[in-house]
Amino acid sequence: MIKNPTRSDFFMVMVNVGLLYVGLLAVDWRAKRRLLRKQRESSPAARGKRSLARKSAAV
Numbered sequence: 001m002i003k004n005p006t007r008s009d010f011f012m013v014m015v016n017v018g019l020l021y022v023g024l025l026a027v028d029w030r031a032k033r034r035l036l037r038k039q040r041e042s043s044p045a046a047r048g049k050r051s052l053a054r055k056s057a058a059v
Helices: 005-040 044-058
Strands: none
C-alpha cells in the first residue's frame, strides 16, 4: 500500500507537532484572557478611570 513509509511517518509527526503548537497557542490565549478578565474585575475606581480613558479616546 504505502510505497515509502518513512515519508508517511514524517508527515504524521509534522501534523502532530503542528497540532501541539496550535494547542499551546490556545492555552496561552486562554491564560491571557483570564488575566485580562481579572484586571477588569479590579477596584471600582480603576474601572471608572478605564471608562473615562475609553470615552476620551473615542472622541
